[in-house]
Amino acid sequence: MKNVRFYVIRFSNIASFVFFLYVSFFSGEEKDFSYSDAEMPLFMPSPYAFAIWFIIFGLFAVWLARQFSRENRDEELYEKIGFLFPAGIFFTALTSLTGGIYACIYLIIALVISTQIYRVIIREERKSSFFRWPFSIYLGWLSVAVILNIFQVVKGYGISSFLGMGELVWTIIMLVSGGGLSILFIRKNKDLLFPCVFVWAYIAIAIANSDRITVWIPALIISLGLLILIVQHKSGDTKD
Known part of the structure; x- marks a missing residue:
């Protein structure tokens, strides 16, 4: 019972x-901020x-x-x-x-x-x-x-800068931080889906910033690194 x-x-x-x-x-609420393509945050996928x-x-x-x-x-x-x-x-x-x-x-x-x-x-x-x-x-x-x-x-x-660093620097810092967090989930929690989400997002960020080499290269490098770790961890689990 x-x-x-x-x-x-x-x-x-x-x-x-x-x-x-x-x-x-079905939500049609008006948001506080709207952007033109040129004003989109660099982190936008x-x-x-x-x-x-x-x-x-x-x-x-x-x-x-x-x-x-x-x-x-x-x-x-x-x-x-x-x-x-x-x-x-x-x-x-x-x-x-x-x-x-x-x-x-x-x-x-x-x-x-x-x-x-x-x-x-x-x-x-x-x-x-x-x-x-x-x-x-x-x-x-x-x-x-x-x-x-x-x-x-x-x-x-x-706001164009914080702690003396502009949007580009903070974008790269956040890309690296997200990659580090994903590695933590792989190593500590043996979670391969969480990092896959970051790979998905980072590839989308790279595509959205295809005209900004300083963004898409770090995004793709981190994505590739995470994919390698995911495959290695999955292969190790299969052998075990």
């Missing part, structure tokens, strides 16, 4: 996801990169369906995550309804919550291999999105 909390958590999970889908596809949301939506749909499975080995893990999932999804959805600094704040909150969910998942030894997949990709894309949103806010307020 399932208790009330069981059903409340699952209803909240589905309700928040439906809300997120609705605002993602080519538009095709945002298609990753369809992968995230699909994986979460499967994840939500699995919570009602009769043979659900992850039932305890769903309980441990509790209301963190709907909270994180809610704040992510709010970014589609707002813009500027508010969207950035909501996205950072969503990133913090999603990081906590990810920590709960990796600490659980008895889980299905699929359970982590949606959150690896989601957390990876949120990380990219937070960096991008910070650049958008800074540029939207007309």
Whole structure:
């Protein structure tokens, strides 16, 4: 006999996801900042990169369906995550309804919550291999999105430099930082999906900045390095 909390958590999970889908596809809110092509942040990826949301939506749909499975080995893990999932999804959805600094704040909150969910998942030894997949990709894309949103806010307020460094230098610093974070996930968490998101984003950034050699070369070099590490780690797991 399932208790009330069981059903409340699952209803909240589905309700928040439906809300997120609705605002993602039907929100027509005006954003605080708009850019011409020349004013786009250097960290802005080519538009095709945002298609990753369809992968995230699909994986979460499967994840939500699995919570009602009769043979659900992850039932305890769903309980441990509790209301963190709907909270994180809610704040992510709010970014589609707002813009500027508010969207950035909501996205950072969503990133913090999603990081906590990810920590709960990796600490659980008895889980299905699929359970982590949606959150690896989601957390990876949120990380990219937070960096991008910070650049958008800074540029939207007309700030051209920070700590004596301009946008180009900060873009390269963030590219390297994202690469370092991806390596950490590969080494520490044995997570190959999280770095794949950065490879996806960095290739899109390189394409969007095809006329700026100082951006697309670092983006492609880091992407290539991550791909090599991913393949090496995958090959090592296969041999084991």
